[in-house]
Amino acid sequence: MKNLNVAFCGVDFENPLVLASGVLGVTAASLAHVIELGAGGITTKSMWRDPHPGHPNPTMFGTKEYFMNAVGLSDAGLVKGVQTMKELRERTSAPIIANIVAGKVEDFGAIAESIGELKPDVVEVNISCPNVESEFGKPFACSRVDAANVTKLVRDNVGNIPISVKLSPNVESIVDIAQSVVDAGANAITAINTVGPGMRWNIDLRTPILSNKVGGVSGPAIFPIAVKSVYDIHKALPNTPIIATGGVNSGRDALEIMMAGGTLVGVGTAIYYHGDATWKKFTDEMSAWLEQSEFDNLSDIIGLFHKK
């Protein structure tokens, strides 16, 4: 059997499927369980320095076609984050991607430093949170300058851990933002975060379904947007590895987005559709495809669409 392992920023992953941030990420037990179920690695939910209350429920729901969430990045803060990270290291030897977030550019330094000390394998920087200080409350991910400044601060404070900056697709040009964070020191890109935001109401209750009124769209609905984003970024930055994320809902989807340029593949909402079976189902499908293909190693397919 050909195996599925890939290397990402010098870190070995048994398979390229990593749990996306914010899904099943509340405790170390939960994250470690996902590895047991067959994920190649896990991403923690976005960790704040200080406790950050989320939105009241409902914070998420799904349909056949898409999933929406507005959790509000709830988190108990660094004390719990540190504890979770330590416990996670004890529970699993699989690679850990620590996702960090902050509400102001300058706050990214502190959280990067604290998390960097815990030596996760990769630090993922969530810049899709609205910058509380920017004029229109636009996410950092929408501004080349903000995005670059956040990246620099994290790069300077996190130690020698590879960092991947997580981009939003809801921008004029995701490639421009990717370029600017790579110029600012990002080792990798995670693309994409949720699409939108969108809005859904209940017509009988005449209330937005999500307490936050609007929420990010994920799941199969966004897969074409994710493939295009990954393809465009890989084309512009062929040497920057990508954690390709967004709507991956089968092993074939994972292969497709790797061929578009993903080295790792983030999987979140698929768990809504496939439950605990997600990981084994997808890796089995990938293995079967790889067996009948001309490739010896799964990593040979990374960026394949660009090689013709």
Added chain:
Amino acid sequence: MKNLNVAFCGVDFENPLVLASGVLGVTAASLAHVIELGAGGITTKSMWRDPHPGHPNPTMFGTKEYFMNAVGLSDAGLVKGVQTMKELRERTSAPIIANIVAGKVEDFGAIAESIGELKPDVVEVNISCPNVESEFGKPFACSRVDAANVTKLVRDNVGNIPISVKLSPNVESIVDIAQSVVDAGANAITAINTVGPGMRWNIDLRTPILSNKVGGVSGPAIFPIAVKSVYDIHKALPNTPIIATGGVNSGRDALEIMMAGGTLVGVGTAIYYHGDATWKKFTDEMSAWLEQSEFDNLSDIIGLFHKK
């Protein structure tokens, strides 16, 4: 039985569901048939002054969750357009929305004038086509200035027919664009055109599925984006009627997007999922809901979400 009729820019529609542009719009026979099946009105496909070849096949495909197309706005040009419009008027008395397009700002005047002479009930202006003369080939719909200039030209040349400008959701602020086209003389807004573009490949053939490589995403996947766009536009411009379009896939969806601010409801991709039965299925569902509601007229629900 309460009836479903609504008035839009002074035009009466037997029900608010109108065929979205580009779907089943090749001939007058096809459009008239959609009325027979129960649509309240129809929109022609985007008409050019000169013949415009589309992209080679495949130009579209669908999945459970979404639909993608890159037809390339193929059209036989004004001669056929005029003939189609005339034949359509003979075949049906239902309202006709004539959708027009051009590749340069100044070309919108000519097509608006020619189509205006045929007295469609509404002229819809598709500004989501890339401006062949702009620096980055960005669609007119992405620039406030271009969008306003197109609108002015159409307004000045089309005669006294109401015009609805069709907006793209793939912009920083759809509300800004809506505001600028209304300021420039648009009587209504159609929102939204397809989302993205997105990209999908076949991993065995290693070829993008659409010959154009990328294509617009429509269908249920984009409904939350459509609801949010319509909601935001109605909030900013409560007196501008909206042809609310994008992912409407049930009678309940139609009601929801009307409550968000739609006066008419564009229905395109739903036909992929429900076939010829689409119209009756959706209006039956709307009637049933209206019967058990406190409302006497369907038009009472337009913008309802803003009234609390």
Added chain:
Amino acid sequence: MGCCNSGCGDKNIHHDINTEPRAFVIDRMWDEAENIKTFVFKGTLHSKPGQFCMLWLPEFDEKPFSIARDYDGEIWLTICKVGPATTQLFKMKPGDRVGLRGSFGNGFSTVANKKVVLVGGGYGTAPLHFTGKCHQDSGSDVTMIIGARSKNLLIWEKKSEETGFRTLIATNDGSAGVEGFTTHILEKLLHEEKIDLVQTCGPEKMMKAIAEMCMKKNIPCEVSVERYMKCGFGICGQCVVETGEKMCQTGPVVSAERAMTFSDFGVFHRGAEGQRKDW
């Protein structure tokens, strides 16, 4: 109509693929005890006993509640007022609308022609009653042990008797039934009779004591492990126990054996941000 006709479905299908809340009207409501009310909605969630639903108070909050009845065209929820959401709910009136989604989670097993003992504490008695009704419909013999601190906090004991369950009561202060704990009654029963299955829903420390008791005696036992729930359908990770299993899908109802592998069972649970809280 028997309760199981509308209810008991495939154990593996934990949720519909569409989890948008649907609107339901409060049909009626009544007091069960101090700070405990039952709310009735017309309709069905196609649930089986032991499953739960998410109850949404529009523009306020949404919380998980066990389903106390789901047959004959009615859904019942028996709810204890403990904080903001339940207080808000207690202010609502018949005719008011709420959102419900679900049913979610793994329910209690239903067995035919067996001798079953159910042990309820607090609002836990209500979903157990639903369970007992299913057992009864399948020809099983049902004993319901109901515990409370004192008589005025006892719920569902009359319904239990009326339904034809052998009903045994324990109150801490002896104001009704025997003085002491449900566990005392259960211990005696297990000693004197041959019991095929024990199911319990109530305070976790009580359930843990029962689980240990049953395991010692090799009697099959199921417990309902409630954890903080946000989504109810396996995505948020809020409800996981220390093995990483999600109580909104693998649970809330699990076997005593499995519950005993959760090092947090009867020891601690977690709050909205995942912070540890001892029971």
Added chain:
Amino acid sequence: MGCCNSGCGDKNIHHDINTEPRAFVIDRMWDEAENIKTFVFKGTLHSKPGQFCMLWLPEFDEKPFSIARDYDGEIWLTICKVGPATTQLFKMKPGDRVGLRGSFGNGFSTVANKKVVLVGGGYGTAPLHFTGKCHQDSGSDVTMIIGARSKNLLIWEKKSEETGFRTLIATNDGSAGVEGFTTHILEKLLHEEKIDLVQTCGPEKMMKAIAEMCMKKNIPCEVSVERYMKCGFGICGQCVVETGEKMCQTGPVVSAERAMTFSDFGVFHRGAEGQRKDW
């Protein structure tokens, strides 16, 4: 395996909800006549006779073709070289990959224990053969009338005989079978024998003549109305006839009666931009 085991499905399901093309390998191919080849792919499209599929030549174009066989693990397409896409296809070799999607559209009826006449012109004979095979498997008696301009353009006549269809040939120049048109043979047959069903696929003027003939004699008849197709599944509107009906879903196979309500039937069709083209 009988052809209908793998094929004949619900008339109302015109397409899968997923219409992404899937990759198929050209297994083999052979010449049928000048500029006509049959291509074989391993696999199935779960089609019934008379349905079509979209054949995609990656990075070139995608076009509709009737399915000439879909059983025993093979898909056959019999294709005439007429323009860029078919010319490109004719350059391909076994082992090359193409995309297929479908099956799409309404197929021919299959009847049991009846006397059926099939009338094929050009590549139309191939899908009719598939149809005849289904009739035969259901105990019907099949006559196949095959027409061509001359002997070297005749296709599938040997297969027809081998399959056990009564096979009658007409060529314009008399180089094979009788000199003249398939309609002449049909007319004679209808006069001499009791025929239960006529099905035809070929040049539209021929099909129209046959439709009129059968209607006059009150014999059930089905024709295959081909129109320009982009999507194949009812969205683009490219394939509508003058009643507004879509030939990719209501057709290509429709009854003679219905076809005669299309004022364009046998008169004109439309090109890629919807422009009218006389037959």
